[in-house]
Amino acid sequence: MSAENIKVSGIAGRYATALFELASDAKQVDAVASDLATIKTAVEESADLARLIRSPLISRDDQERAILAVLEKLGVSDLVRRFVGTVAQNRRLFALADMIDTYGRLLAAQRGEVVAKVVSAKKLTAKQMEALTKELKAAIGSDVAIEADVDTDIIGGLVVKVGSRMVDSSIRTKLQNLKFAMKGVG
Structure with a gap:
C-alpha cells in the first residue's frame, strides 16, 4: 500500500498529507518523522506544553512564539518548525498530535x-x-x-x-x- 492510497481525513489528515508531500519533495521524510516523534514525546512529558497546544485562551501570536521557541530548543528541522508555525498561525495546534499520528500512518503505508x-x-x-x-x-x-x-x-x-x-x-x-x-x- 502506498502513501497515496491511505485514506486520511479531517484537519489532521489534510495537514499531515501536506507535510508528507513537502518532506517527500525535500527528501526528508525520515528526518521529519524523527522530529515529529521528538515533539510528540515533549508534549507527552510536559503538562505545560500540552496546555500551550490545547488552550484556546492563549493568543495566536503568543502560542506561535512559544511553540517555535520550544521547537528551537528541541532542535527540530526548519521544515518542521515552519510547518508547526503555520499550524499555530491557523489556530490548529490542538490537532498537532493527530497530525503527527497521521504522518506516521502515511510513512508506514509508504514503507509497506x-x-x-x-x-x-x-x-x-x-x-x-x-x-x-x-x-x-x-x-x-x-x-x-x-x-x-x-x-x-x-x-x-x-x-x-x-x-x-x-x-x-x-x-x-x-x-x-x-x-x-x-x-x-x-
Whole structure:
C-alpha cells in the first residue's frame, strides 16, 4: 500500500498529507518523522506544553512564539518548525498530535508497513518495543510500525489494535470480566 492510497481525513489528515508531500519533495521524510516523534514525546512529558497546544485562551501570536521557541530548543528541522508555525498561525495546534499520528500512518503505508496501535500502562522500553515489533511481525506476516500510547487506567498489560482486530490483555479488562462473572455467582 502506498502513501497515496491511505485514506486520511479531517484537519489532521489534510495537514499531515501536506507535510508528507513537502518532506517527500525535500527528501526528508525520515528526518521529519524523527522530529515529529521528538515533539510528540515533549508534549507527552510536559503538562505545560500540552496546555500551550490545547488552550484556546492563549493568543495566536503568543502560542506561535512559544511553540517555535520550544521547537528551537528541541532542535527540530526548519521544515518542521515552519510547518508547526503555520499550524499555530491557523489556530490548529490542538490537532498537532493527530497530525503527527497521521504522518506516521502515511510513512508506514509508504514503507509497506502495517500500523499497530499499542496502549500500555507505562511507557515501553526500547527493548520491549523491539520484542513487541518482532512478535507482531511474526503474527501479522508483514512489517509493523507501532504507535505507542500510555494509559495508566489499564493498570497493566497491553491493548493492541491492528486494523479492525484488537487484543485487550489489560488488567482493567480482566478485572471487569471477573466482576461480571462474579455477579452471576450467588
